[in-house]
Amino acid sequence: MCRYIFRHFTHLRKDNIKSVNPIQEPHRSGRVIVIGGGAAGLMAAGRAAELGADVTIIERMEAPGKKLLITGKGRCNITNSAPLKEFLNAFGPNGRFLYGAFHRFFRDDLLDLMRRYGVETEVERGGRVFPASDAAADVVAALLSYVNNGAAIKLNTRAAAIEHDDQGVTGVRLETGELLKAGAVILAAGGSSFPATGSAGDGFRLARIAGHRVNKLYPALVPLVLKEMGFAQACQGVSLANVRLTAFGCDRTAVPDMTINYDYGRGTKHEKPPVPMIESRFGEMLFTHFGIGGPITLLMSQAVARALDDGPVTIVIDLKPALTNKVLDARLQREFAAAPRRQLPALLRQLLPEKMVEPIAILSTIPPGRTAATITAEERHGLVKLLKNLSFEVKTPLPLTAAMVTAGGVELTEIDPRSMSSKLLNGLYLAGEVLDLDADTGGYNLQAAFSTGWVAGEAAAAFARQQ
Known part of the structure; x- marks a missing residue:
């Protein structure tokens, strides 16, 4: 071309x-x-x-x-x-x-x-x-x-x-x-x-x-560099469709426990988001060797760049926005019961792209080697929260030249x-x-x-x- x-x-x-x-x-x-x-x-x-x-x-x-x-x-x-x-x-x-x-x-x-x-x-x-x-x-x-x-x-x-x-x-x-x-x-x-x-x-x-x-x-309209670059590098090239990306003006420990189910940002109808939310978009994104890119990341990048002047910014990815926490938990329960001898990576392959399986398994609270039959309700709830609230802190946007x-x-x-x-x-x-x-x-x-x-x-x- x-x-x-x-x-x-x-x-x-x-x-x-x-x-x-x-x-x-x-x-x-x-x-x-x-x-x-x-x-x-x-x-x-x-x-x-x-x-x-x-x-x-x-x-x-x-x-x-x-x-x-x-x-x-x-x-x-x-x-x-x-x-x-x-x-x-x-x-x-x-x-x-x-x-x-x-x-x-x-x-x-x-x-x-x-x-x-x-x-x-x-x-x-x-x-x-x-x-x-x-x-x-x-x-x-x-x-x-x-x-x-x-x-x-x-x-x-x-x-x-x-x-x-x-x-x-x-x-x-x-x-x-x-x-x-x-x-x-x-x-x-x-x-x-x-x-x-x-x-x-x-x-x-x-x-x-x-x-x-x-x-x-x-x-x-620029990709974002994440502080947790190791996760991004492990998932490099993974493109995610139909996910929700939300930016909060705080560090990871202060992100509120909430589920966002609407777009907020320029051109959207919602006028005032809950504090400290900056912007939220539904659509396609991807992982790069330094962080995240793709359409919804680019849309949010200007607001994120400005917010970084005032303090830390955390990006939260809802990998299953079509499912509530309760519905996703019920689905996991059914799949764990149907395959009691499978370990977590094998179970996650039904939910995630292959390159994300190991990184998500590592981030979960479930020790490696455990089978579905031995995963507790508390551990399953933690996995639901991880899939619905995968969070990273933004280090910086790529520079103006990019x-x-x-x-x-x-x-x-x-x-x-x-x-x-x-x-x-x-x-x-x-x-x-x-x-x-x-x-x-x-x-x-x-x-x-x-x-x-x-x-x-x-x-x-x-x-x-x-x-």
């Missing part, structure tokens, strides 16, 4: 990118400079150029759209079919900031744009929308075709600062010292995840220099949601992952990048024309 993507990406670079080197000064009226050639930057540049602005993208990498190429495992989950309310809920409390942008440019507008440039789409499980070709390179090609209606790209170029005076933005200073004059600047340099794709934190640095507050950054998305970013109260313009600096617009916006997996984050980019491009083009 990787060879396919990058072979097509090379083709894109040769045929679909208008490169400018160097840019001719003096400043042309109506120039818009876009910092960043990712999802938000390409959309912003395309929209601004469509409205007649003189647009130049500054891209630090040798080619644009590199992070887009690896999203969705190379397939590029561009949006989701969820209704607007669910879409906004996926971003948590900050989702309301996107209300205006989504009303201006949302899913149907994005799909129409993709179709205009030859990309058909299809909806899959969970409402995820992918290109029908399953090729992220086709999405990048469509965006570049949109950009090439009037914008140009300056590759291998890094911005050092956004220049301004008392009236507002005057241009962008490059690392080389060169000043590119402009009537408006769109900051769409991404977050700090996957720095090899160009998303290396430049946007936050530039925003700070321009006077904006950047809220603390956290990894989002995260799919950066949580945190430029403070939203400093941005006008109607235009993505800075409230602190005239002529500056911000879009995409540089903003303090992040959502669950499923295409939500890319839609936000496209929508904020489109709005920023439109507003910046209008502002630059007035200069």
